[in-house]
Amino acid sequence: MGHRIACYTDKRLEIVDPSGLRFEVEYENCDTIAKDEAISVYASKSTPKGAGMFSRWRKQRTLLFRYDPGSGDIRMPSITRTSTSTILISIPEVSSIFYRNREWANVSVNYAIGKVDYPH
Secondary structure, eight states: OOOOOEEEEEEEEEEEOTTSEEEEEEEEEEESSSEEEEEEEEEEEOOOTTOOHHHHHHOOOEEEEEEEOOSSSOOOOEEEEEETTEEEEEEEEESEEEEEOSEETTEEEEEEEEEESSOO
16 A cells, blocks of 8 residues: 655745846645645746747746745745845744755855754
């Protein structure tokens, strides 16, 4: 007898920066033997209006940050463009961090994380 995996993903936040950067925050919940939750922050360059089909097809997003939000109130991170060459991702508390990217598309990615319950 196999285990059934039931996962769903929900886009919780989308930010389009005036400079043409797009950020998406997704919540993923999987019920297996144990409950797995994750928040993922993705970045991409937004496709200009009137761009051809090939440009939209090529649009790729890059994972910047993935973490376990922990139980209770699931807070979304804030994403700020602090300068033309720096992005700041802020969150007051996470349970654990799965992935943290420090640079994307010649932009530094900094983090302000208040508390990590289970650091690696």
